[in-house]
Amino acid sequence: MWTTSSAVWLYVGESPLWLVRKFAKTNREMPLKRSITTTLAAAFALLSAPVFAQALTGTLAKIRDTGTITIGHREASIPFSYLDDKQQAVGYAMDICAKVVDAVKAELKMPNLKVALQPVTSANRIPLLQSGSIDLECGSTTNSVDRQKQVAFGPTYFVINVTAAVKKNSPIKTLADLNGRTISTTAGTTAVPLLKKYEKTGGIDVKEIYGKDHSESFLLLVDDRVQAFVMDDVLLAGQIANARNPGEFRILEESLRTEPYSVMLRREDPQFKALVDRTIGGLMKSGEIEKLYAKWFMSPIPPRKVNLNFPVSPALREAFKNPNDRGVQ
Amino acid sequence: MGISLDWSVFLQELPEGGVFYWEMLLSGLWWTLGVAACSWLIAMLFGSVVGTLRTIDNRFVVFLGNAWVELFRNVPLLVQMFLWYFVVPEFIPPLKAWVVAADPAHAQFLSATLCLGLFTSARIAEQVRAGIQSLPRGQRYAAQAIGLTTAQMYRFVLLPMAYRIIIPPLTSETMNLIKNTSIALTIGLAELTFRTREMGEYTFRFFEAFTAATLIYIAIAMTANRVMALIERRTAVPGYIAGAK
The missing domain is CATH 3.40.190.10 (Periplasmic binding protein-like II)
Incomplete structure (x- = not known):
């Protein structure tokens, strides 16, 4: 995982020691204690970048440390998250999550971040999220007050x-x-x-x-x-x-x-939650979500080129206007 | 990250009230035991008959017995469950009319019991045949020599010995049958695994629910195992291979 990007930031535990390990095109590893100037330069670079002004925590730190973000997807939740005829995970929720992944790449300055896909079921999605096997669940999960005791949700992207x-x-x-x-x-x-x-x-x-x-x-x-x-x-x-x-x-x-549907993430993870809210809320404010909606609910979709013909409901229109993560009782 | 366990969940009431989660699992347990017991009777009955028929001196009957075993043994249990519940009634209009009118649980219980009973009967038939064929040929000749009819030969000479020999594999088959009842959840029968999953969905406490279900299944299977061991000891013929100590 260290071979893809030219420069990788490594954060060691809770210590303030920041190291920079630079990988040249030859992929030659530099000695860790190369010089004090490298370390200082790294520290300076960190401080100057706004995203690193505060130490990363929770999911974002995990994603940076592992170089991978793992998306949990469903196999048959049409049209939210399912496998198409090529066995690729596609759907409305997957498109929304792709935007979140883009935002994570930008935030961590890791354009080559690896995106791993993990199929989940309605029974194992919460344990897999809690155990860290997946970082974000993109499916057809109802945001309920009960579930909020165990996980957190992004802004409502569908109302059923x-x-x-x-x-x-x-x-x-x-x-x-x-x-x-x-x-x-x-x-x-x-x-x-x-x-x-x-x-x-x-x-x-x-x-x-x-x-x-x-x-x-x-x-x-x-x-x-x-x-x-x-x-x-x-x-x-x-x-x-x-x-x-x-x-x-x-x-x-x-x-x-x-019931509101939303992406699911771990609780008490303010940095990642803010990023998810900002990204998905942004899609709604900019009207981009309408295009995604039309693509999956108002046009023929794989695998059988069927059109669901399911227009935006008044409740969903309201959720797009005021992005929120309120759960149902 | 990490999973927090909360065992008090079993003492909580269901959302609709009046029933606790441990009672919900228990209600599933009765269905599990009911299906297991009824299908075990079917399996023993058909398994014994078919297994015995496969050892008699009639090629046509042996062929029918073999066909029975291969049919039920070669089709996945999950598929058989689907066929019995969803497909068979479509071809038999009176049955379909009954299924639609009856309490859904009764139709599910009947399908599950028939499916598991016949599936297991094929496996037991194979063991009964093996048990009979493992007996020395002399026993069969001796029975014929003293003038017993075929039925008498099986009833008084071959089967009493064969059953004793196959008690250990029958024990595994019984334990398998108990665990296979969980496949009935695919047709919506509210047995133990169904209730466990339901409890997980209500409370999002899957680990706790499945831990409880695991312990219950182990307890039932171990009980079946001990009962069979007792039968094995009680029926042992001193000096003979089966159960001799």
Whole structure:
């Protein structure tokens, strides 16, 4: 990792000793204690660069020390973060994270920073982030107050509604119509506790079947094994867009709850958090996020060149106007 | 960085209230034990019959037995689970009508039990066959010489010895079966692993939840192991290979 850049700053532990190790094109290593002037020059260079005015901590220090930033991505969260037909991680969240990576490169002055990709699941994303296996999770993670006790989030980049998909000719028009029906939902999602709570407060009774992933839950609806599939609206739209007869289904207008999606990073890491907030907030202020949104939600996307046709919702418009990292209760 | 563990999570209530997380895991445990017990009965029944048929003197019946074993042994368990739950009902309209009308848990339990029972029966059949074939040929000849019918020969001479020989591999198979019940989570059966993952998703305490599940699985498998060891000792024929001390 020391071979790619011509000059690398090395920060040793908490000591104020800064060393500069210069690698010439010949890749010849200089003696560590070369001369006092080199050290002084290095110290001067450090002080003059605003970014190094204060010692780096947390994730940024880790990225600089290892020369690598590791991005956690999902494999099937269309269109946020998924593998395309070439098995490359792509998506709306991946594009946003690419901007964050660019900002990290600029901040650390490491244009050749190595970007490692690590697939994560909804079950292991938080432990992997906490253990340091990934530095930033770019997927479809709900920012909730509960989760904020364990991790931190960047500004909300998407807002979803938890609702239900039904067959077009179904008599179900509202969530209350689900009473007495059998519905499917995907195990391990926030829709599950939400639905149970709604059953209790709304006084309705539904039978749930849990699919192990969204396509299995959707299959239950396609085969008429259940009358509705309760899930985040954008994921329902993704399943419907990929169905054999997309016209056969519709999504209810009512919403069980609105949830913000965001990138996930470690807690108590003010420098990295500030960089993420600044970068993603900047995309929103400059309007650049609209272009990214249109690319993934309003145009054909890989692997099957399907168009989700999912315009920006009023809630998301609001989040773009006032970037924030408020979690849902 | 680093992971902080919080074991008090098991004593917390679920978001919808009234139920604690340890009770949630326990409710999954009953399904695990129920599926394991029912599918073990199916596996022993079909495994014994098919395994025995594979040793009789009829090439057609032996072929059918071999086909049974190869079919269930060569298809991945995960795929078989999917087929039993999602695909089979699509081809049998009355079954589909029942599945749609019935409590989802009953349909899942039935699919999981059938799937695991038949899958394991193929493995047990192989062991029963091996057990019978490991007996000296003289036993079979002796039974025939004293005029026993084929059924009597198996009932009174071959099977009592064969079962004693295969108790150790049957123990592993029983333990495997218990652990394989976790595959039923892929069809949504709320067994122990399903509940463990659910608990992880609710609390984001995956390490604690899976540690508990691991200990529970070890406890069940060890119990099964000890029970089989007891059976092995009790049924041992003094002086004979199986269980002789």
